Amino acid sequence: MTAAPSYVHGASAQPLLGDTLGSLIDRIAAAHPDRPALVVRAQNVRMSYRQFHAEVECVAAGLLALGLQRGDRVGIWSANRAEWVVLQFAAPKAGLILVNINPAYRTHELEYSLNKVACRALVLPRRFKTSHYLDMLGELAPELADSAPGTLNATRLPDLREVILLDEVPAAGTRSWRQLVALGDAAALARLHALEPELGFDDPVNIQFTSGTTGAPKGATLTHHNIINNAYFIGQAMRLTEHDRLCIPVPFYHCFGMVLGNLACVTHGACMVIPGEGFDALATLETVAAERCTGLHGVPTMFIAELEHPEFGRFDLGSLRTGIMAGSPCPIEVMRRVVSEMHMEQVTIAYGMTETSPVSFQTVPEDPLERRVGSVGRIHPQLEVKLVDEQGRIVPRGKPGELCTRGYSVMLGYWGDEARTREVIDAARWMHTGDLAVIDEDGYCSIVGRLKDMIIRGGENVYPREIEEFLYTHPKVQDVQVFGVPDAKFGEQVCAWIRLREGSRASVAEIQDYCRHHLAYFKVPYHVRFVDAFPMTVTGKVQKYLMRQAMLEELASPGEAAR
Template sequence: MSAAPSYVHGANAKPLLGDTLGSLVDRIAAAHPERPALVVRAQNVRMNYREFHAEVERVAAGLLALGLQRGDRVGIWSPNRAEWVVLQFAAPKAGLILVNINPAYRTHELEYALTKVACHTLVLPRRFKASHYLDILGELAPELAASTPGQLHAARLPALREVILLDEVAAAGTRSWQQLVACGDAAALAQLHAVEPELGFDDPVNIQFTSGTTGAPKGATLTHHNIINNGWFIGEAMRLTEHDRLCIPVPFYHCFGMVLGNLACVTHGACMVIPGEGFDALATLETVATEKCTGLHGVPTMFIAELEHPRFAEFDLSSLRTGIMAGSPCPIEVMRRVVEEMHMDQVTIAYGMTETSPVSFQTVPDDPLERRVDSVGRIHPQLEVKLVDERGRVVPRGTPGELCTRGYSVMLGYWDDEARTREVIDEARWMHTGDLAVIDADGYCSIVGRLKDMIIRGGENVYPREIEEFLYTHPKVLDVQVFGVPDAKFGEQVCAWIRLREGSEASVAEIQDYCRRHLAYYKVPHYVRFVDAFPMTVTGKVQKFLMREAMVAELER
C-alpha cells in the first residue's frame, strides 16, 4: 500500500475573524476596557485597553489631518517602543499601509525601501545605541533641514513628504510625535470615523521587506485578514486569554514581534509587555519577574542568553507558562531547561515565513517535548500545505519536498513586483516557500533544508545574493560567494569567499568595515577568505556546498 500524500489541511471549527485592525481594537477595547493592554518599561508607559484605543484613534486621526490618503505608505524605522505598537494599529485604522523598516538598516537599504514603496511619511527616533537615524536620513535627504514640516522635497527620496520624530522636541523639517497626536482633534476624529466604514479586511495594511535571494529586498504586502487571523490562531495555540501578560523582546519590524507578539495579544485582550528597545537578557529577566509575565517569546539564542546570565537564579520566573521559540532549530537541552528552569511547560514552536503572515505550523502544549524539538508541529487552522517535488507533484509522507502553503495567510504579493510575485505564488494561489520539509504519518512537519542557500543567523534571515551584489560594488572585489557556516551561538554565521582584482590587496577588516557602513550588522560577513578560484562543476556552476565543507574543516582545525 502506498504512503499517504504529503498534504495537510487545518480543518477547524473556529471561524476566521472578519475584522479590520481598526474594528479589532474597537471590539477588544469595548470588551476589556480596564484590562492592561501595553506596558513599556523603558518608557514608563502603562495603558489599559480603553487608553490604548484612545491613543490609537488620536494617532490615526492625526495622520489623516496631515493630509494622508487611503493607501498611502507610512514607514516606521525604529526599535521596539510604545509608539511602534500604537502606529501598528493607527495606520491601518486610517486606511494607510504601515511599512516596517529594519532598525539595523543603513543608507543603502533605507533608500531602497523608501523609494520602492514610495513612502509618504517616515516615523523614526533621533538615535538608538550607535544608530543615529536622523543623521542617516539627513545623508539621503539633506533638504530636510531647510524644509517646512510636511513639505519635504528630497531628490533621492521623491515621495517622502513628512518626517515624524520620536522625540520630545522636533528637529528642523520634522514634527514630534506629540505634535502628531495633537493633530488628532475633534474634526480629525470625525474624518477618521467617516473613512473607517469604507475599509475592507482584504485591503493591504502592512509591507515587510524580505531580503531578496535575487538581490534587492522584496516588499511582502499583507492584509488585515492575513495578520489578524494569524495572530488569533497563534494566540489560540498558546491558549492566551485576557488574563495573560506576554513579554515581547523580539523586534516589531519582523512578524515575530508584531504578529506572534502584538497581534496574538490584542486578538485575545492580553497585555503586551515590552522589556526594552532591543534585546537585553537581564532586562528581559527583570521584566518577566517584575511584571509577572505568563508568556515569553524568543529565538533560541535569546533563551540561551537568559539561561546563561550570571544573575539568572535571582529572578522568580514562576509566573511563566507559555511562549514561542522560533527563528531557528531548538536544541533539546535548551528546550528542557526552558521548560524546567523557566517554568514554560506550555512553550510552543512555530514555523512560517513573512509571505504567509507568517505561521503555517505550530506545536501545541499537549505535544510531547520531543515533538516540540524534532518538528515544527502540525498545520495551523484554516490553512493547507503540500510538499512537492521538482515537477510539482505531491510527494508521499516521509519524503522531502518543497513546502507550499495556501489559504487566508498568503500575502497579496510583492509590492510593485508582479514578476517576482508570480515566481512564488502559482495560479492556484499556492505560496512556494523554497523550504524543504518532511511531513510524517501523524501530520508533524520537520524542516530539513532550503532549496536556496538562505542563512539563518540568530533568527535573522540572510540571503547571500544580496550581500554578494553589494560586495561587487567594492572597487577591489572581482568575484564573491557568500554562504553560511554552522555556529554554536547563532546557528549560522555569514562567510564570504572573495576573488580580488589583479594587483589588489585587501584585509578582512577592510571588507567588514565596508559592509558595516552600508548593511545591517547581521549581514556583515563574520568570516572572510581571499581565494584564487571557486570550486565549480564542469558546466561552470559554483559549488557552495564544497566551500562550506572546506570552511567547516578549517574551523574544526
C-alpha cells in the same frame, strides 16, 4: 500499502475573523476596557485597553490631518517602543499601509525601501545606541533641514513628505510624536470615523521587506485578514486569554514581534509587555519577574542568553507558562531547560515565513516535548500545505519535498513586482516557500533544509545574493560567493569567499568595515577568505557546498585561521 500523500488541511470549526485592525481594536477595547494592554518599562508607559484605544484613535486621526490619503505608505524605522505598537494599529485604522523598516538598516537599505514603496511619511527616533537615524536620513535628504514640516521635497527620496520624530523636541523639518497626536482633534476624529466603514479586511495594511536570492529586498504585502487571523490562531495555540501578560523582546519590524507578539495579544485581550528597545537578557529577566509575565517569546539565541546569564538564579520566573521559540532550530537541551528552569511547560514552536503572515505550523501544549523539538508541529487552522517534488507532484508522507502553503495567510504579493510574485505564488495560489520539509504519518512537519541558500543568523534571515551584489560594488572585489557556516551561538554565521582584482590587496577588516557602513550588522561577513578560484562544476556552476565543507574543516582544525 501506499503511503499517504504529504498534504494536510487545518480543518476547523473556528470561523475566520472578519475584522480590520481598526474594528479589532474597537471590539477588544470595548470588551476589556480596564484590562492592561501595553506596558513598556523602558519608557515607563502603562496603558489599559481604553487608554491604548484612545491613543490609537488620536494618532490615526492625526495622520489623516497631515493630508495622508487611504492607501498611502507610512514607514516606521525604529526599535521596540510604545509608539511602534500604537502606529501598528493607528495607520491601518486610517486606511494607511505601515511599512516596517529594519532598525539595523543603513542608508543604502533605507533609500531603497522608502523609494520602492513610495513612502509618504516616515516615523523614526533621533537615535538608538550607535545608530543615528536622523543623521542617516539627513544624508539622504539634506533638504530636510531647510523644509517646513510636511513640505519635504528631497531629490533622493522624491515621495517622502512628512518626517515624524520620536522625540519631545522636533528637529528642523520634522514634527514630534506629541504634535502628531495633538492633530487628532474632534474634526480629525470625525473624518477618521467617516472613513473607517469604507475599509475592507482584504485591503493591504503592512509591507515587510524580505530579501531574496535575486538581491534587492522584496516588499511582502499583507492584509488585515492575513495578519489578524494568523495572530488569532497563534494565540489560540498558546492558550492566550485576557489574563495573560506576554513579554515581547523580539523586534517589532519582524512578524515575530508584530504578529506573534503584539497582535496575538490584542486578538485575545492579553497584555503586551515590552522590556526594552533592543534585546537585553537581564532586562528581559527583570521584566518577566517584575511584571509577572505568563509568556515569553524569543529565538533560541535569546533563551540561551537568558539561561546563561550570571544573575539568572535571582529571578522568580514562576509566573511563566507559555511562549514561542522560533526563528531557527531549537537544541533539545535548551528546550528542556526552558521548560524546567523557566517554568514554560507550555512553550510552543512555530514555523512560517513573512509571505504567509507568517505561521503555517505550530506545536500546542498537549504535544509531547519530543514533538516540540523534533518538529514544528501540525498545520494551523484554516490552512493547507503540500510537499512537492521538482515536477510539482505531491510526495508521500515521510519523503522530503518543497513546502507550499495555501489559504487566508498568503500575502497579496510583492509590492510593485508582479514578476517575482509569480515566481512564488502559482496560478492556484500556492505559496512556494523554498523550504524542504517532511510530514510524518501523524501530520507533524519537520524542516530539513532549504532550496535556497538562505542563512539564518540568530533568527535573522540573511540572503547571500544581496550581500554578494553589494560586495561587487567594492573597487577591489572581482568575484564573491557568500554562504552560511554553522555557529554555536547564532546557529549560522555569514562567510564570504572573495577573489580580488589583479594586483589588489585587501584585509578582512577592510571588507567588514565596508559592509558595516552600508549593511545591517547581521549581514556583515563574520568569516572572510581571499581565494584565487571557486570550486566549479564542469558546466561552470559554483559549488557552494564544497566551499562550506572546506570552511567546516578549517574551523574544526586546531589553531583556526584568523578571520
